[in-house]
Amino acid sequence: MHEFSLATSVVDFLQRLSKEQGMSRIDAIFLEIGEMTHVDPRQLRYSLKMVSQGTVAERSKVYIKRSGILLRCRRCGKESRLKLMDAITDYSLKCAACGSADVDIDRGRELVLRRIRGSK
Numbered sequence: 338m339h340e341f342s343l344a345t346s347v348v349d350f351l352q353r354l355s356k357e358q359g360m361s362r363i364d365a366i367f368l369e370i371g372e373m374t375h376v377d378p379r380q381l382r383y384s385l386k387m388v389s390q391g392t393v394a395e396r397s398k399v400y401i402k403r404s405g406i407l408l409r410c411r412r413c414g415k416e417s418r419l420k421l422m423d424a425i426t427d428y429s430l431k432c433a434a435c436g437s438a439d440v441d442i443d444r445g446r447e448l449v450l451r452r453i454r455g456s457k
């Protein structure tokens with residue numbers, strides 16, 4: 338259900354965008370999903386297929402990438418990226434720049450639309 342509503346907002350956005358840019362169809366979309374979110378890529382793919390029927394994104398290829406965890410250091414202010422598996426295996430949520438463990442974990446936006454390829 339959750340994936341379905343995400344897919345709906347993606348397709349809504351694509352429709353608005355294609356209108357603005359005069360694109361007749363969307364060939365590919367590149368999505369990124371935060372690793373700590375509960376979005377199932379397969380469900381999302383399926384939902385996109387359903388929702389995009391009859392729209393400009395109907396035959397669009399969908400590329401989904403899982404993005405890592407983003408840490409924001411409270412000491413030096415730098416951001417470091419981390420893979421979920423690394424964080425689980427060594428429990429080290431530390432800033433990559435200064436080594437401080439005083440970090441905020443940014444779970445990241447649930448879904449990011451990275452790139453779109455369309456045709457006029």
Ligand SMILES: [Zn+2]
Nearest residue numbers: 410413432435
């Ligand atoms: Zn730091």
